[in-house]
Amino acid sequence: MIKNMTVEDLMDRVFISFNPKTSLTDAVSILGDKRLFGACVVDGEGKVLGILSEKKCIRLYRDALAKNSSELLETLTVMDIVYTDFITIEKTASIVDVAQVFLNHDFRRLPVIESGRLIGQITRRDIIRAIELVTI
Amino acid sequence: MTTEPLVKDYMDKKFKTINENASINKAIKMLMKHCLLGLLVINDKGDLVGKLSEKDCLRVFINQQQYSRPTGTVKEQMQKIEKTIPSTTTAIEVADIFLQSKTRRLAIVDNGKLVGQLTRRDLTRGLHLHFFPETNRFIT
Numbered sequence: 001m002i003k004n005m006t007v008e009d010l011m012d013r014v015f016i017s018f019n020p021k022t023s024l025t026d027a028v029s030i031l032g033d034k035r036l037f038g039a040c041v042v043d044g045e046g047k048v049l050g051i052l053s054e055k056k057c058i059r060l061y062r063d064a065l066a067k068n069s070s071e072l073l074e075t076l077t078v079m080d081i082v083y084t085d086f087i088t089i090e091k092t093a094s095i096v097d098v099a100q101v102f103l104n105h106d107f108r109r110l111p112v113i114e115s116g117r118l119i120g121q122i123t124r125r126d127i128i129r130a131i132e133l134v135t136i
Numbered sequence: 137m138t139t140e141p142l143v144k145d146y147m148d149k150k151f152k153t154i155n156e157n158a159s160i161n162k163a164i165k166m167l168m169k170h171c172l173l174g175l176l177v178i179n180d181k182g183d184l185v186g187k188l189s190e191k192d193c194l195r196v197f198i199n200q201q202q203y204s205r206p207t208g209t210v211k212e213q214m215q216k217i218e219k220t221i222p223s224t225t226t227a228i229e230v231a232d233i234f235l236q237s238k239t240r241r242l243a244i245v246d247n248g249k250l251v252g253q254l255t256r257r258d259l260t261r262g263l264h265l266h267f268f269p270e271t272n273r274f275i276t
Contacts (some may be wrong), residue, residue, distance in 0.1 A: 002197075023269075025264070025268060028260065028264045029264065029268070029271040032260070032261045032264060032271075032273065037257060037260065051172050054257070055234070055235060055256070055258050057260055058231050058234055058235060058256060058259060058263070059231075059235055059261055061231070061260070061263040061264065061267070062227075062228055062231035062235070062261075062263070064267065065140065065141075065227060065228055065231075065263060065266070066228055070267035070268070073267060080162070096198070099194050099197060099198050100198060102191065102194055103194055103195055103198055106238060108173075108190075119267065124190045124191065124194060124266055125167075125173075125190060127170075127194060127197075128164055128167065128190055128194065129168055129191055129198055131164060131193070131206065132164050132165060
């Protein structure tokens with residue numbers, strides 16, 4: 001039953017993350033291919049430095065369009081579009097509690113942290129997929 | 137540099153919709169099957185009447201507190217459409233709309249007819265390809 005599930009039961013263990021030196025344009029290309037946004041930026045020790053913000057990305061591209069120049073975009077890294085006020089979760093958290101977090105915020109994904117290191121991520125989609133499986 | 141792009145250059149014309157009387161269960165299955173984050177909602181006449189997101193589906197799950205099969209219809213959970221835009225809106229104008237609101241999905245309406253949908257994702261991909269068309273081999 002979903003009520004008894006924890007983050008560990010649903011989280012993604014294979015996911016895209018970027019090191020902080022990744023160029024903005026490379027990241028957007030890769031994410032576009034995967035049809036997703038909101039990946040984590042992680043340092044060499046697995047610590048989450050930030051999560052990519054689609055809104056910040058749109059702002060930069062919008063300004064580039066207004067100036068009719070991509071020059072600035074080509075100098076930026078993923079660190080220029082991260083937000084740092086994110087919430088993390090532990091693998092032992094209940095799915096019901098995580099669903100409530102998603103309801104109370106606009107986040108679509110939460111990093112799962114253990115001993116200060118990123119070990120997975122859980123998205124709103126993961127929870128909805130679990131709901132769908134319950135109804136089969 | 138080319139002329140400024142318009143919404144019609146980036147919008148999704150083959151978007152999925154769901155009827156307002158459909159069950160939330162059906163909505164969830166559609167979101168999963170088509171890898172969608174949300175849907176525009178129409179009535180029996182094909183008029184745009186709302187939008188439904190993953191968050192709306194989660195709300196049903198939490199509020200019902202049964203933690204099993206959600207019940208109810210799309211109409212009961214959908215959000216109202218605050219704004220529609222014509223396909224001739226410029227990319228800068230639509231970027232400003234997304235930046236000034238929390239909305240992630242816009243319905244594109246020309247002469248009273250729903251002709252497309254534009255998400256923040258569509259815009260991001262479109263703007264990226266505008267400047268870096270050589271990366272099109274990565275973006276599908």
